[in-house]
Amino acid sequence: MDKANLPIIDIGALRHGDKEGSQQAAQLIDRACRDVGFFLVVNHGIPFDSIKATFEHARAFFDLPLKEKLTLSLEKHSNCFRGYAPVLSELADGKPNSYELMEFSVEFEHDHPDVLARKPMHGPNLWPELPGYRAALTRYIEHMIHLGFDLMRGIAMGLGLEDDFFRRAFNGRPFWQFRTAHYPDPASLRAMSSAFPHVGQVPQVEVGDQSCGAHTDYGCLTMLLADSPGLQILTTDGEWVSVPVVPGAYVCNVGDMLQYWTRDTYVATRHRVMTEGERISLPFFFQPDYETIVEPPDLFPVLSSKPFPALRYGPYAFEKYRGIYPGAVFSR
Template sequence: MSTRQPTAFESIPAIDIAPLFGSDTAAQQATAEELGRAGRDVGFFYVVNHGISESCQQALFDQTKRFFDLPFERKMEHYIGKSNNHRGYVPAGEEAPDPTKADAKEAFDLSFELSGDHPEVRAGTPMMGANVWPDLDGFADDVYAYYRNVFDVGRALMRGFEQALGLETDALLGRVNEPPSQLRLIHYPYDPNATDAQGIGAHTDYECFTLLRPTAPGLEVMNGAGEWIDVPYRKDALIVNIGDMLEIWTNGAFVATSHRVRKVKEERYSFPLFFAADYHTEVAPLPAMLDDGDTPKYEPLAAGDHLWAQTIQTFNYLKQRLAAGEIELPDGARGAGTLGQHARHKDDV
């Protein structure tokens, strides 16, 4: 199957995904075809009528603000560097997708909840286990309720991608059972001295795709010509972008689209759910995505090892552990920023 490069788009499409939750197969197929066009031509799109209630979203916003309004010392009680599975509070400057530029934000990271007696936890699999929850009334319940809801939207989208690509049922979704799919609660503090500048460095996302609920503008994406395009804020929508793993699975038919966040004065929050495959999944171009005689454009990678390697190369506390010999990069680890449009247009950034 030939690779179709993203176009020099100037805006991103909006897709009504309500049919994915219904029983009208014709409407489901039409929606899947829209998803396929967006994945091939743009790699970024809005989804509306996703089914997550306003009350669920508002509870997430309220709890997030409560946490970030705490004194710094209280937040650092839950510092991610104290965890053994990469969960908790990320202070400003801890994370650096571009090591030459510090990110102007703080975050709180959580993921798929697994009990201590789960086989993956007992085996010490990176990033697997229980979440770190601050002692705030209702915080864990409200935040994890949003996690479950947005994860279900991700499953519906993955099923739609299967249809769009003409794949058998569960060709992709069958590899998503208990994945290290991370939800990040991100806070950009008010900065009265901010000028138009980078807030989060240009990057692709490591997983299959991302479902983002922002609260304000600031996101930009790179089109097929290497140009940065603004993504206007929509209160009614989630923003979805293709990640590294779907780029590889589809042999480049879908491309992990590079994006960044501009640094502006306005205080704002952002809530990305990084929809990942199960840790031990081998991600390689699917046979159905190759015509007879085609050579795969990508070497296989292990889903969890790829995510763990990229995380090690991004977070300062993990870089320090790596330098001290406390952890090792997984075999065959790729360098950071080696996939997506950013990698194709580095000289233009």
């Protein structure tokens, strides 16, 4: 399969505040978001030791016995879509994905007013009792929040908006989602799935095509690292092409909400994962604050007669999560 010819963009100037260099990076990001919806970034400033520790702790958790992982079940022990989901329990395009994952989001303690008010998607994360795990992932998440805001600043610049347009729109606090995902060796998928009540779904799973089904991300911007290939994007010609794994580079892609915010000026491209072996990935979904009102500015060209009314991000995201985790309980 052909490799995607995605731009590799140096964002060092954007991260360090160099005005001229930031503008150049912003122009490259803007072009990629308009043309293909995917790009890679290097010189991103995320410390190597933090990346390495996050991969190591992710693998340590997935190596635990299934019974221990299920004590953190997203479906049984969380009402806000946090925790562990086994293989074939999460859906993409209505089909089960063949990876297991740990899902995290903004931390809200049990006594937070929004939790007490049963606000959807608000609550505590579920953390495994592995030495150093929570500290390592928390450090990594903090780095990713800063990276996300810098990339959104570059996107604002490329769109001709004020530099802090998205930070203000996000109320200064993203409602991020972060997951660690483990794709087992396809040959072992059937054996892993035999422990679950939805084993009857396994015959319908075509190993390879369903590693992660074709979909678009529903937030604003996804930033991804993976330890092996598998990610593919759908071209405008209807062909699937593989995204190369460039050492040290994050794969970034436009989500549905950023496409909506720009009145379809930017494109959220369908993508999937097809694995040939074991794979660990770290997707970080950079999303608006739950209370953000997404109101597409009039400055973007009208490409169709489709309306773009203002919407509140939180309820939109809540409905999306209900669709991908049909077995989860939730507060509302």
